[in-house]
Amino acid sequence: MDENLLSLLGHLIVQSLLAIGGIYVILAELQRVVVVENGWLTLEDFTSLFALAQASPGPNTLFVSLIGWRMAGVTGGILATLVFVLPSLILAGAVARGWNRWSERRWFVVLRRGLVPLTIGLMASSALLLTLAAATGVPTFAIAAASFTLLLATRAPPFAILAGAGALGAFGLV
Amino acid sequence: MTHAAPAAAPRAVPLTERGITLGAMFRCFLVIGVTGFGGVLPVVVHEIVTRRRWLDTEEFTEILAICQVLPGPNIVNISIVMGMRVGGWPGAITALSGLLILPVAIALMLGALYTGFAEVPAVQGAVRAIAAAAAGLVCAITARLFWPQRRNPVVAVLGVAVIAAVAWARLPLVVVIAVFAPLSIGLTLWRMRHHG
Numbered sequence: 001m002d003e004n005l006l007s008l009l010g011h012l013i014v015q016s017l018l019a020i021g022g023i024y025v026i027l028a029e030l031q032r033v034v035v036v037e038n039g040w041l042t043l044e045d046f047t048s049l050f051a052l053a054q055a056s057p058g059p060n061t062l063f064v065s066l067i068g069w070r071m072a073g074v075t076g077g078i079l080a081t082l083v084f085v086l087p088s089l090i091l092a093g094a095v096a097r098g099w100n101r102w103s104e105r106r107w108f109v110v111l112r113r114g115l116v117p118l119t120i121g122l123m124a125s126s127a128l129l130l131t132l133a134a135a136t137g138v139p140t141f142a143i144a145a146a147s148f149t150l151l152l153a154t155r156a157p158p159f160a161i162l163a164g165a166g167a168l169g170a171f172g173l174v
Numbered sequence: 175m176t177h178a179a180p181a182a183a184p185r186a187v188p189l190t191e192r193g194i195t196l197g198a199m200f201r202c203f204l205v206i207g208v209t210g211f212g213g214v215l216p217v218v219v220h221e222i223v224t225r226r227r228w229l230d231t232e233e234f235t236e237i238l239a240i241c242q243v244l245p246g247p248n249i250v251n252i253s254i255v256m257g258m259r260v261g262g263w264p265g266a267i268t269a270l271s272g273l274l275i276l277p278v279a280i281a282l283m284l285g286a287l288y289t290g291f292a293e294v295p296a297v298q299g300a301v302r303a304i305a306a307a308a309a310g311l312v313c314a315i316t317a318r319l320f321w322p323q324r325r326n327p328v329v330a331v332l333g334v335a336v337i338a339a340v341a342w343a344r345l346p347l348v349v350v351i352a353v354f355a356p357l358s359i360g361l362t363l364w365r366m367r368h369h370g
Binding site: 161 | 190214216238247250251256263266280282299303305309311317318328329336347360366
C-alpha cells in the first residue's frame with residue numbers, strides 16, 4: 001500500500017477521536033496535515049473536495065472519503081471512510097450496549113437529561129451560523145424562512161424541500 | 175407543534191420490542207443517507223420520529239445528546255446506537271452500512287465528474303438555494319427539539335450561553351463541551367433535586 005495513504009489513515013484514526021460533534025471541529029487540523037505539512041493535496045483541491053462533500057447527500061464524513069480517493073483512488077476512498085468511522089463504531093457501540101442495562105440507573109438518566117440543554121444550545125448555534133452564512137440576501141432569506149415553515153407546518157420530507165429550492169436556484173430565481 | 179409525541183408514547187416499550195427489523199433499519203438509514211443534503215439531522219428526525227415513530231422527540235433528543243459528546247459525526251453515532259439497541263453488533267454494522275454505502279458511492283462518482291462542475295451558473299444557483307433551504311431546515315429541527323423543553327429554565331440559560339460561546343466567541347467545540355457539559359449536567363441535577 002502507498003506510504004502516504006498509510007500515513008493519512010494513521011492521522012484519520014486519531015483525528016476521528018477528536019471530532020467531537022462532527023468533522024467541522026477537525027477541519028483546520030486536517031488542512032494542516034494534508035496541505036501544509038505533507039503537501040498531499042493543494043489548497044484548491046482541499047477546498048473543492050470540501051464543497052463537493054457538502055453538495056453530496058449523506059454525512060459530512062464523505063469529505064474524508066474524498067481526500068482518500070484523491071490520494072489513492074477508490075481503494076483509498078473506501079479505506080479512509082472505514083478507518084474514520086471505526087473508533088465511532090467501537091465507542092458508540094459500547095455505549096449502546098450498556099444503554100438498556102443502564103437505562104434506569106440514576107447516573108445514566110442524569111447524564112442523558114443533563115446533556116439535553118447543551119445539545120439544544122449546540123443545535124441552535126449551528127442553526128444560527130448556517131443561516132448567517134447561507135441567507136445573505138432577501139431571496140436566500142426567503143428560501144430559508146419558507147423551508148423552516150414547510151418543515152414545521154407540513155409533513156413534506158426534507159428532501160422534497162431541498163429539491164424544490166435547488167430547482168428555483170437552478171432557474172436563476174435565487 | 176403538530177408533530178408532538180403520539181398519544182401512546184412508546185417510551186415505556188423497550189426498543190427491541192417495537193417490531194423494528196434489521197431490514198427495516200437498513201432501509202431507513204439508506205433513505206437517510208441518500209436524502210440527507212446539507213446536514214442529515216432534519217432527515218433523521220423526519221424518518222425516525224415523524225414517519226416511523228420508532229422514537230418520540232424526547233427519546234431522540236436524549237440519544238442525540240449522548241451521540242453529540244461521542245467522537246465522530248452525530249449521524250454516524252446515531253446509526254450505531256440505534257442499530258446496536260435493536261440488533262446488537264450486527265444491527266450496528268447494518269445501520270452504519272445503510273447510512274454510508276450510497277453516499278460514499280455517489281461522492282466518489284461526483285468526485286470523478288467534478289472538474290468544471292462548479293463553474294456552471296445553474297449549478298451555482300442551485301447550490302446557493304439548497305444551502306439556504308438546508309439552514310432553514312436546521313432552524314426548524316432546533317425549534318422541534320426545543321419545544322418539549324420550553325418550560326425548562328436550564329435549557330434557556332445554557333442555550334444562550336452556548337450560542338454566545340460558539341457563534342459569537344467562536345470557541346473550539348472541544349472547549350465548549352469541556353466547559354458546558356459539566357455545567358449542563360450540574361444544573362439539571364440541581365433542578366431534578368428541587369423539582370422532583
